[in-house]
Amino acid sequence: MTVLGRVSGNDDETFTFVTPAQPPAGEFVSFPLNDGRTCLARVVCSTPLATFPNEFLYDPFLEPNECADFIGMETTPFKLCQVESKVVGYFDEAFGEFVDPKVMPLPGTPVDFASDELVSAVNKLGEEEPGSAFVGNVLGRKTLVSLSVKDMVSQHLSVIASTGAGKSYTVGVLMEEMMSDKNQAAILVLDPHGEYRTLTELANHKDFASAKYRPEVRVWDPDQINIRIADLRFSDILAIMDDGNMSERMIYFFQGIYREVRRRARADGIDITYAALREEVLAHCDGEDDNAKTYNAILWRLAKLENPIFDDYQHMDLSQFFRPGRLTVLDLSGREEFYQQLVATVLLRRLFEARKGTVTGKYTSESTGDQYIPYPTFVVLEEAHRFAPQNGEAKSKAVLKTILAEGRKFGIGVCLISQRPAKLDQDSLSQCMTQITMRIINPVDQNQVSAAVEGLGRDLLRELPGLARGQAVISGIGLNTPTMVQVRKRKTSHGGMDIDAPIEWRNYSESGASEAQEDSQPDVSYLEEDSKDWF
Amino acid sequence: MALGEIVRIESQGRFVFKASDDDGVKPEIGTYVRVGDVIGLVVDKRQSVREELIPYIPTEMSGKYLPYGDDLSENYFGVASLGMLSGAGPDHEAMVSVSLKDAVDEVGQEDLMRFHTVDGRFKARYIDRLVPEVGPTPMLLATRRLQNVMGDDNAPMILAVQRYLRGLVR
Numbered sequence: 001m002t003v004l005g006r007v008s009g010n011d012d013e014t015f016t017f018v019t020p021a022q023p024p025a026g027e028f029v030s031f032p033l034n035d036g037r038t039c040l041a042r043v044v045c046s047t048p049l050a051t052f053p054n055e056f057l058y059d060p061f062l063e064p065n066e067c068a069d070f071i072g073m074e075t076t077p078f079k080l081c082q083v084e085s086k087v088v089g090y091f092d093e094a095f096g097e098f099v100d101p102k103v104m105p106l107p108g109t110p111v112d113f114a115s116d117e118l119v120s121a122v123n124k125l126g127e128e129e130p131g132s133a134f135v136g137n138v139l140g141r142k143t144l145v146s147l148s149v150k151d152m153v154s155q156h157l158s159v160i161a162s163t164g165a166g167k168s169y170t171v172g173v174l175m176e177e178m179m180s181d182k183n184q185a186a187i188l189v190l191d192p193h194g195e196y197r198t199l200t201e202l203a204n205h206k207d208f209a210s211a212k213y214r215p216e217v218r219v220w221d222p223d224q225i226n227i228r229i230a231d232l233r234f235s236d237i238l239a240i241m242d243d244g245n246m247s248e249r250m251i252y253f254f255q256g257i258y259r260e261v262r263r264r265a266r267a268d269g270i271d272i273t274y275a276a277l278r279e280e281v282l283a284h285c286d287g288e289d290d291n292a293k294t295y296n297a298i299l300w301r302l303a304k305l306e307n308p309i310f311d312d313y314q315h316m317d318l319s320q321f322f323r324p325g326r327l328t329v330l331d332l333s334g335r336e337e338f339y340q341q342l343v344a345t346v347l348l349r350r351l352f353e354a355r356k357g358t359v360t361g362k363y364t365s366e367s368t369g370d371q372y373i374p375y376p377t378f379v380v381l382e383e384a385h386r387f388a389p390q391n392g393e394a395k396s397k398a399v400l401k402t403i404l405a406e407g408r409k410f411g412i413g414v415c416l417i418s419q420r421p422a423k424l425d426q427d428s429l430s431q432c433m434t435q436i437t438m439r440i441i442n443p444v445d446q447n448q449v450s451a452a453v454e455g456l457g458r459d460l461l462r463e464l465p466g467l468a469r470g471q472a473v474i475s476g477i478g479l480n481t482p483t484m485v486q487v488r489k490r491k492t493s494h495g496g497m498d499i500d501a502p503i504e505w506r507n508y509s510e511s512g513a514s515e516a517q518e519d520s521q522p523d524v525s526y527l528e529e530d531s532k533d534w535f
Numbered sequence: 536m537a538l539g540e541i542v543r544i545e546s547q548g549r550f551v552f553k554a555s556d557d558d559g560v561k562p563e564i565g566t567y568v569r570v571g572d573v574i575g576l577v578v579d580k581r582q583s584v585r586e587e588l589i590p591y592i593p594t595e596m597s598g599k600y601l602p603y604g605d606d607l608s609e610n611y612f613g614v615a616s617l618g619m620l621s622g623a624g625p626d627h628e629a630m631v632s633v634s635l636k637d638a639v640d641e642v643g644q645e646d647l648m649r650f651h652t653v654d655g656r657f658k659a660r661y662i663d664r665l666v667p668e669v670g671p672t673p674m675l676l677a678t679r680r681l682q683n684v685m686g687d688d689n690a691p692m693i694l695a696v697q698r699y700l701r702g703l704v705r
């Protein structure tokens with residue numbers, strides 16, 4: 001056995017060891033327990049054992065070590081590190097998890113870098129095993145890291161980081177893994193920036209397609225995504241109509257209209273339609289009295305339902321969206337935030353209904369077509385703070401919270417992605433039991449993460465600002481212990497590429513497009529003679 | 536010409552000598568002295584032996600220990616030994632005993648340099664060990680003497696050490 005260093009002492013939560021090496025924070029080390037087992041620990045921070053007197057540092061050309069040796073100071077401590085470390089535990093094969101030995105190593109105990117074998121016990125599953133998602137390797141090691149898809153889907157996932165840290169990229173990696181033969185997941189991505197479209201490459205990629213399985217990726221363009229009027233609740237329609245100055249009276253009158261139309265539709269066994277609502281309002285619009293004026297005001301507000309996103313009959317067909325081995329990308333780019341929220345609301349509400357109904361036996365294959373979803377589903381929400389904001393209202397917040405709380409029972413997993421955790425509903429965030437946290441610089445966001453992400457110790461939280469692109473701290477039930485991970489390269493291309501402004505500017509100039517534009521002088525013929533000089 | 540002779544051994548590595556009664560050079564705090572191969576440093580000056588000890592001094596010895604009127608000018612010097620300088624070269628850690636009545640001489644410039652040259656480099660490795668014992672001031676005064684024998688090359692280092700010792704005085 002090699003020795004990295006020796007234990008010097010401990011406090012309640014951590015122990016320290018002294019070593020000539022300088023192990024980075026997050027690195028795994030180990031020490032022997034009395035019963036012969038090996039205990040895993042994680043480096044919190046390394047500090048030098050001693051520091052030079054400041055006076056030795058005033059002159060930058062002077063070697064402080066030389067000064068120290070000149071006066072007979074022991075110089076070894078300047079070359080040693082005192083490493084604070086946190087006990088993870090010994091790996092219990094029977095339980096398949098790390099168990100806290102509840103004792104700290106005694107002073108003098110030898111500490112070593114943990115073996116790759118012990119470190120690979122951070123994984124619940126091997127990277128090729130069914131149910132695993134291979135995401136990368138332990139930072140600074142070759143040890144591969146694989147998340148447990150079962151845990152991620154049943155108890156939700158959060159991906160939190162500052163912009164550009166690699167959230168979408170990492171989720172892309174997860175999608176690849178979940179869509180591969182070993183998982184064959186049923187996933188839907190709400191994609192407000194249209195950056196997941198490149199996942200269509202999956203279908204023809206040799207690493208994913210096999211003789212007996214080929215993942216399917218369907219992208220829905222913004223104009224193909226419709227909300228059926230009948231899927232909206234009264235309050236949804238009201239939210240669409242109300243520009244902030246709808247009077248109590250108007251709301252009251254419209255409620256009457258809505259009830260009447262719904263009653264009739266139910267009696268006839270048909271859906272509520274925009275046409276029916278409009279017709280009913282119109283019927284009250286004649287006349288000069290106050291009531292007629294109110295109905296007229298309702299009428300032109302109701303016209304907001306004429307937006308092409310709403311349809312009387314077309315709707316989001318759940319059984320089309322969710323199917324094992326199929327990844328559905330709803331490209332919502334270009335849609336206003338309000339409509340993105342509305343799509344999420346209606347979709348999540350119907351999905352919850354459908355899964356609940358299917359699990360409880362209300363929907364069967366023979367009965368209601370698109371409501372029958374006999375398998376778990378996973379929904380990815382980019383810009384999750386738009387759908388569940390910490391402050392302020394979003395239609396989608398309530399249903400999202402319901403799914404986060406109860407989704408486990410009905411097999412609906414959610415992945416919340418956000419670059420502004422402080423703006424994301426704290427409750428929702430804390431329901432995500434697997435957490436991928438990447439570089440976060442903003443202290444407000446860091447605090448939010450530390451409050452919502454239990455498993456992420458203060459030690460790892462401290463590392464967040466220093467993480468590079470594609471580096472993540474993965475914590476929670478998807479792994480056996482929080483681990484710093486270098487996320488692997490994508491096999492499909494990444495859709496959310498950074499814009500390289502200088503390259504694009506130069507390309508533009510070189511393409512000759514700029515000259516074409518220069519040639520078109522402004523037309524100034526309509527100006528007075530003397531003001532033409534200005535151009 | 537001897538500076539004086541040892542009148543008391545206080546401990547391993549610490550002794551007191553009494554300066555000769557002549558008008559020759561008087562040692563100061565920070566003066567390097569030698570007793571045979573032992574190199575020491577004057578770290579304090581006293582008028583007399585400690586008062587509380589006076590009753591225990593035998594009468595026949597009192598002439599030596601108790602200050603006479605003309606002895607009131609500080610004639611007793613406490614020395615901390617720094618190590619040895621023999622034919623084999625300097626040793627900053629050696630602890631060799633000295634004896635009562637041993638003659639105490641001043642260390643010449645050449646020996647001072649030899650004592651402070653280890654493997655061709657300038658070292659005063661006793662400083663760190665002695666600071667807690669005798670305080671930073673005698674060491675600071677000693678470095679002033681060293682300045683004169685160390686070349687310009689070592690000036691920045693001695694300056695850093697002096698700043699450090701001054702910091703400890705405060």
Ligand SMILES: Nc1ncnc2c1ncn2[C@@H]1O[C@H](COP(=O)(O)OP(=O)(O)OP(=O)(O)O)[C@@H](O)[C@H]1O
Pocket residue numbers: 161162163164165166167168169170419469470471486487488489490494496497498
């Ligand atoms: N694991 C990785 N390996 C290689 N490159 C990566 C990795 N992760 C991220 N990148 C690069 O970093 C860039 C930003 O990543 P990404 O688009 O995923 O950031 P983001 O966190 O989703 O940002 P935003 O908040 O703006 O959506 C990408 O262009 C990608 O090429």
Ligand SMILES: [Mg+2]
Pocket residue numbers: 167168169496
């Ligand atoms: Mg992104």
